[in-house]
Amino acid sequence: MASLRSADAELAPSVPHQGEARGPRLPCFTADALFQIASEAVSYPFIYSADDRIDLGRMLEPHYPDPADRLGSWARGFVRSNPTNTLALLADLNSGVRAWIAYQSRETEGTQTPIETLNRGWGSCRDLAVLLIEAARSLGFGARVVTGYLYNASADGFAASAIGAGTTHAWADIYLPGAGWIAYDPTNGTIGGRDLIRVAVTRDISQAVPVAGSFVGMPGDYLGLTVDVAVVSESPGHAVAGSRA
Numbered sequence: 157m158a159s160l161r162s163a164d165a166e167l168a169p170s171v172p173h174q175g176e177a178r179g180p181r182l183p184c185f186t187a188d189a190l191f192q193i194a195s196e197a198v199s200y201p202f203i204y205s206a207d208d209r210i211d212l213g214r215m216l217e218p219h220y221p222d223p224a225d226r227l228g229s230w231a232r233g234f235v236r237s238n239p240t241n242t243l244a245l246l247a248d249l250n251s252g253v254r255a256w257i258a259y260q261s262r263e264t265e266g267t268q269t270p271i272e273t274l275n276r277g278w279g280s281c282r283d284l285a286v287l288l289i290e291a292a293r294s295l296g297f298g299a300r301v302v303t304g305y306l307y308n309a310s311a312d313g314f315a316a317s318a319i320g321a322g323t324t325h326a327w328a329d330i331y332l333p334g335a336g337w338i339a340y341d342p343t344n345g346t347i348g349g350r351d352l353i354r355v356a357v358t359r360d361i362s363q364a365v366p367v368a369g370s371f372v373g374m375p376g377d378y379l380g381l382t383v384d385v386a387v388v389s390e391s392p393g394h395a396v397a398g399s400r401a
Contacts, residue, residue: 190348191243194334199239201296204333212298212331215359218290220269227270231291246292246330246340246347253288253342259319267361281319282326284342286361289328298331300357302339303364307351318344318351326361327352 196202204212222228234248257273262280270290273279279287282303289299306318306325320343327341339349358364371379 191332191335191338193242193332197242197333200235200242200245201239202242202333204298208298208331208333215298215300215331216293216296218293219360220271220286220290222271222290222294226274227287227290228294230274231294235295242332245295246297246338249291249295250288250328250340250342250347251345253284253291254345257284257287257342259284259343261320281343282361285326285328288340288342289330292328292330300329300331300337300359301361301364302327302329302352302354302357304355305353306341306344307353309351318346320344321351325352326364329357 258278260278268283270287273283273287292299303326306321308321329337
């Protein structure tokens with residue numbers, strides 16, 4: 157007897173330091189030519205319009221407690237000045253997560269809290285994504301979780317350099333007026349969704365579990381599940397995904 161429930165998700169095609177972030181400054185991603193954000197949001201801090209705030213709703217609010225301001229102070233350490241360039245700030249924050257937190261694949265269920273990830277200094281892709289999302293929210297940005305797959309360039313005969321290529325993956329979307337949702341992958345420190353194949357977007361990582369539930373049966377019953385996913389290019393620069401369960 158099986159009891160299953162689907163997640164409430166929207167379907168869509170180093171050691172940590174205490175206090176202020178003092179990690180190395182990585183080269184900033186110059187995204188102005190790619191992401192044309194509204195003039196009022198070019199400099200941070202800015203205020204979302206009333207309509208944007210209604211649409212973003214709880215995606216503007218931190219979802220994890222931060223009583224000692226551990227995460228907030230860490231995130232504010234990436235704000236170089238007041239005002240500062242919005243795209244540069246988010247690029248630094250994205251690169252900062254990658255520089256401060258060591259990637260470690262983890263097959264166990266669940267996600268670390270942002271504070272746990274900061275304190276441990278390591279995490280899986282979903283842990284890094286949640287850390288970036290909560291850090292962005294603490295700075296006043298609207299952010300959401302994205303799950304899917306990361307294109308494996310080696311499938312097309314190219315060198316694969318991305319962490320987690322060819323497997324399930326998690327990253328962040330951050331909303332900027334004018335540009336809309338921009339993909340940030342803190343695991344690889346990249347910006348933009350060129351090699352990211354999204355399956356679901358959701359407010360909270362717990363909602364991105366595709367199927368959850370329980371199974372009751374005999375000891376000898378089959379309990380396995382196999383899913384094969386192949387990602388190939390239909391034409392240069394365009395990747396598509398196919399799956400077989």
